Amino acid sequence: MQYRSTRDSNTQVTSAMAIKTGLAPDGGLFLPETVPQVSLSEIESLCGMTYNERAVDILSRFLTDFTQEEITTCVNRAYSREKFETEEIAPIFKLNQNTYFLELWHGPTCAFKDMALQILPHLLLKSIHKTGETKEVVILVATSGDTGKAALEGFKDVAGTRIIVFYPADGVSDIQKRQMVTQDGNNVDVAAVCGNFDDAQNGVKQIFTDKDYNEMLAQNGFMLSSANSINWGRLVPQVVYYFSAYANLVKNNEIKLGDKINFVVPTGNFGNILAAYYAKEMGLPVNRLICASNENNVLTDFIKTGVYDKNRGFKTTVSPSMDILISSNLERLLSLATNGDDGQVKAWMENLKSTGKYEVSAGVKQKILETFWGGFCDDDDTLDEINRVFRETSYVMDTHTAVAKRVLNQYAAETGDATKTVICSTASPFKFSDSVLTAIKGAPETGDAFTQLAELAETAQASIPKSLAELKTKPVIFRTTCEKDEMVDVVSQMLNLA
Numbered sequence: 001m002q003y004r005s006t007r008d009s010n011t012q013v014t015s016a017m018a019i020k021t022g023l024a025p026d027g028g029l030f031l032p033e034t035v036p037q038v039s040l041s042e043i044e045s046l047c048g049m050t051y052n053e054r055a056v057d058i059l060s061r062f063l064t065d066f067t068q069e070e071i072t073t074c075v076n077r078a079y080s081r082e083k084f085e086t087e088e089i090a091p092i093f094k095l096n097q098n099t100y101f102l103e104l105w106h107g108p109t110c111a112f113k114d115m116a117l118q119i120l121p122h123l124l125l126k127s128i129h130k131t132g133e134t135k136e137v138v139i140l141v142a143t144s145g146d147t148g149k150a151a152l153e154g155f156k157d158v159a160g161t162r163i164i165v166f167y168p169a170d171g172v173s174d175i176q177k178r179q180m181v182t183q184d185g186n187n188v189d190v191a192a193v194c195g196n197f198d199d200a201q202n203g204v205k206q207i208f209t210d211k212d213y214n215e216m217l218a219q220n221g222f223m224l225s226s227a228n229s230i231n232w233g234r235l236v237p238q239v240v241y242y243f244s245a246y247a248n249l250v251k252n253n254e255i256k257l258g259d260k261i262n263f264v265v266p267t268g269n270f271g272n273i274l275a276a277y278y279a280k281e282m283g284l285p286v287n288r289l290i291c292a293s294n295e296n297n298v299l300t301d302f303i304k305t306g307v308y309d310k311n312r313g314f315k316t317t318v319s320p321s322m323d324i325l326i327s328s329n330l331e332r333l334l335s336l337a338t339n340g341d342d343g344q345v346k347a348w349m350e351n352l353k354s355t356g357k358y359e360v361s362a363g364v365k366q367k368i369l370e371t372f373w374g375g376f377c378d379d380d381d382t383l384d385e386i387n388r389v390f391r392e393t394s395y396v397m398d399t400h401t402a403v404a405k406r407v408l409n410q411y412a413a414e415t416g417d418a419t420k421t422v423i424c425s426t427a428s429p430f431k432f433s434d435s436v437l438t439a440i441k442g443a444p445e446t447g448d449a450f451t452q453l454a455e456l457a458e459t460a461q462a463s464i465p466k467s468l469a470e471l472k473t474k475p476v477i478f479r480t481t482c483e484k485d486e487m488v489d490v491v492s493q494m495l496n497l498a
């Protein structure tokens, strides 16, 4: 199967090439030229498989230039008991007769980014070998929190790769900073940048687009690559857990094979929910995909009106991983909804760049509404939902999952749809202890992040995830802080080129 660019269908590459390059040369995103189909009887056979076997089955349908053995190796390295706290990898929790949580946060960094970033390094490394590339890959990441740590954990000690993460000196939480500056591994580097996330992000972009610098790196045997969610290698592993969730519901007699279900996805960059749409297009029995946003509700408006308009104030919320105004992966949905009309997609993306806005045709809007429903809630509602669900069921949700739950309530009230629904639970509540304690108790007892972990453990009668508990005693390894315009020098020093 070939992959083509959303902005130019003449650009056709293998999946290995798509994963190696990340972004298409025309600025578009790669997507498979056809959507592989999965029959009901094939879904039935997934029921008897482990998560890893399911992953090999689904990934093989997309990565047709990889051998079964290569995919199996990548999958087993990524989803192991050593890395994940549960055998099931992505377990389901039943909240009530109609509602389930798909817990995607049992990996090493306690957020759903692990589901993709644990396997991406292995897929990338294989892709590099397959395309005849001999240079060492240097992954550059600018992070506002979750992605940096998940990428560090994914790439650490993966031979043939190096990873350098820049985080804004004052823009990440205590726990998130501790997670990064204590990172172990022989190929990792972390530096703080004076400034905010945009400064770090712009600095990284400048390094990527500096031709002379990249040539110098190439002469020294290095090539830069990226681990963010526009890379197909980060998206495709996410398709797996939608099939896996469905198979588990059938296996546990919660639904019958062929019954349709809904998914609610707390959405930022539109990566996770796009993976759900792929699952549906492949033949997974899905009724509706509910796109849940926080007060940065560009997507809610888009789904309702067909107008994407990012010209609005950026809001900082208690669900920071969804604070985003440009949802990059929406471009892939537009491509699917227009049957691959590359000229049209390109025009919309050019409008977005020049005016911050575009409007899709009535037909495309209708096509999107056939599957998607959009809603949002503010911080008060998010915290209220955590409190309500905890009081009623003792289940503790993190802030992102709570947005999804609240929007599901709105959806059910507005539509009366009683279809069984799976909520994607994207982070452990311990990662956001401060807000979760505020929701449940009014406020945490102290401002110290580690005391808060203990307080939440006691309140929720749950144990602190091992990887967060051990941060307290882990030595700080990285102390570099640099100015924005020094980032390139930091990269050179880290690669011993200075």
Ligand SMILES: *Cc1c(COP(=O)(O)O)cnc(C)c1O
Pocket: 111, 112, 113, 146, 229, 266, 267, 268, 269, 270, 271, 272, 273, 321, 322, 400, 426, 427
């Ligand atoms: C990244 C993230 C999201 C948003 O996922 P997208 O794929 O960007 O839509 C939601 N919740 C958490 C906890 C995240 O880290």
